[in-house]
Amino acid sequence: MADYYQEMGWRELEDGEQPNHLLHMARFLIDFGLYEDNFTGEWPxxxxxxSKEAVKNLxxxxxxxxxxxxxxICLKKFHLNDKAxxxxxxxxxxxxxxxxxxxxTNSCPFCRFELPTDDEGYETFKKEKKRAEQRREDLETLHNSMFS
Ligand SMILES: [Zn+2]
Ligand SMILES: [Zn+2]
Known part of the structure; x- marks a missing residue:
């Protein structure tokens, strides 16, 4: 039985944990073909x-x-005694x-790894984006388990 739930991408609730309403809602929406993700996911x-703190800690x-x-960045070599x-x-x-x-800007010019920022709006945006991604993953898991 436990395996079944795992396969569905679900697990049993822990003490005091609420059911995942989002997942239930998502299933409902998929069933009725209503699901549409309006979150575009791009910072304009x-x-x-x-953030100053993050820079200080490098x-x-x-x-x-x-x-x-x-x-x-400058494409020049690192020389002896250069600070890096x-x-x-x-x-x-x-x-x-x-x-x-x-x-x-807050990301590594080479791989776009992002440091935290001091910008509340942007941090909120990042959280939203993560939530949207998580939601997509949940939906995919759900979709795969239902239609494969
Ligand atoms: Zn340089
Ligand atoms: Zn990097």
Whole structure:
């Protein structure tokens, strides 16, 4: 029985947990062909600057030996004694380059890993986006389990 529920992408409720109304509603909507996701999921402009806190917490390095690696922002090599900073995604940049960059927008120029921002509107948008994605995943799981 437990396997059955897992296959359905459901699980038994834990103590004090409410049933997932969203999932039930989604099933209802799918059944009646009413489901439509109106959330477009795109932020209409460049995301805001990274939060000061997040920037402050980036790892700092001093380049200890010449290397062939380039900074993805200015495309110049890292030279001995250059100051560098590492993003949480482990991409390395000149300190000056990445600080200027993060002052404009919050994501890694190389892989678009996002740092938190101080912008409430944007943070709310990100949460909404995550919720919408989760909702899509729930629906997909549900859809697959019902129609495959
Ligand atoms: Zn650079
Ligand atoms: Zn990165």
């Amino acid at each position: 402009r460049l995301p805001p600057a990274a 790892k700092e390095f001093v380049i200890e030996k010449e290397s062939d690696k380039n900074c993805p 900073k590492e993003m949480p995604c482990q991409h390395l940049f000149h300190e000056k380059c990445i600080l200027t960059w993060l002052d404009q």
